[in-house]
Amino acid sequence: MEPVPVSDSAQIQGQFDTAEVVIVASAFGADVIRRDGHVAWLAAAAEAGAAGFEVRRELFRSDADTSLDALALLGHAIERFGMWPVYSTPDSLYRDDGSLDRVALSAAMAEAGALGARFVKLQLGAFDGRADGDGLRDAVAEGRARLVVENGQLREGGLLSQFVELFAALERESTGGVLGMAFDIGNWQWPGEDPLHAAKALAPHVEYIHCKAVVGEGARRFAAAPAADDASCARIFSVLPRHVPRGIEFPFDRDRVASDAKRRVAWLAAA
Structure with missing residues (x-):
């Protein structure tokens, strides 16, 4: 499968009022995907109207599932x-010592290439101001997937200041276009960041969005579907680029998965 270049995708989507919607595999339930495999839920995602499907490496049943074949x-x-x-991997772009993890990045790029992924998503990790833009550029030069880095739920790799510093450092190194941002609306709340403030600061770099609300407090927070009267997503979407794909990462209603998935895809496409 030949992925659509990000610039072409943006141009195409900019002509329409709706956004492409991706269903993240875990929306069907992490335990369900581990039990049944990703393939078992592709028909449900397609019937719901999804344009894309996010494969989660941590949900594979065995290492054999991560082979290139x-x-x-x-x-x-x-x-x-x-x-x-x-293609989503839980690996981080930067090691605990702040250096670029070229081994993890190369593996992720190779796996995403075999999958034919449009995007390959990693966590930021322990970025400390040293972007190593040349290393990033070399690692992604032969890859087919667009590299995006996601804000995580931990303070390390989840603070707005780290992402602002990352993109500023890449610009200083003249490698600003080497990667984009996977903006997870809900994840900002774990380290105590304001998602709307983050959206305003990072909008120029956002190329993929994860949509979910958060319920609970402290360490016991959980992803949830946005409530019908929740205006926060609308405010955030009004700040972020309209043309970028949006991923459903909240769980579907297990008593009516098919109808809920279809309804949520239609809502997110037009939100």
């Missing part, structure tokens, strides 16, 4: 259902 088969299956893949 297995990922290629999964990518072809996603394509047959008329969707394009996103």
